Amino acid sequence: MDESADAATARAMFERCTSDNHDEGELDERVVGFYERLRSRFPDRPPYAAESPWMSTPLAVGIDHVIMNLSFSSRSDVALKTIKELAGEFRLVIWDPQSQDACLPRT
Numbered sequence: 001m002d003e004s005a006d007a008a009t010a011r012a013m014f015e016r017c018t019s020d021n022h023d024e025g026e027l028d029e030r031v032v033g034f035y036e037r038l039r040s041r042f043p044d045r046p047p048y049a050a051e052s053p054w055m056s057t058p059l060a061v062g063i064d065h066v067i068m069n070l071s072f073s074s075r076s077d078v079a080l081k082t083i084k085e086l087a088g089e090f091r092l093v094i095w096d097p098q099s100q101d102a103c104l105p106r107t
Contacts, residue, residue, distance in 0.1 A: 007102040010095040017065045027063050030090040035059070035066050037086055042079055053079035 043049055044057040053076040060067035068083070070076040084103065087094050094103040 005093050005102070005104055007095075007100070010093050010102040010104075011097075011100065013065070013093075014067075014095045014097060017060075017062055017067065025063055030092055031061075031064060031066060034086050034090045034092055035061055038066070038083065041082055051075045051078075 039045075039059070042053055044054055044059045048057070053070050053073070055069040055071050070079060084094065086092075087103065088105060091105040093105065096102075
């Protein structure tokens with residue numbers, strides 16, 4: 001998403017990514033970097049770390065998104081902090097479908 005992203009745009013993108021209407025094309029290098037760094041800390045494929053925060057694996061990854069389902073435990077607190085830090089570093093938007101909140105990159 002670009003600098004003009006807002007919560008409505010993030011919601012629409014999430015809905016598109018979770019439907020059968022996926023975009024195809026070149027991978028977004030920011031998404032690739034985010035996913036690689038995230039899974040180096042919290043693997044989404046065997047062997048899993050004992051403190052894995054994921055409810056389902058592997059994570060759903062596309063050219064422009066990574067969809068993560070976090071567990072309801074203290075393990076997810078560390079993962080959420082890492083996710084927010086990496087999203088900021090790679091200038092990615094975080095969409096929380098439960099709260100309907102978007103965490104946008106700072107300009």
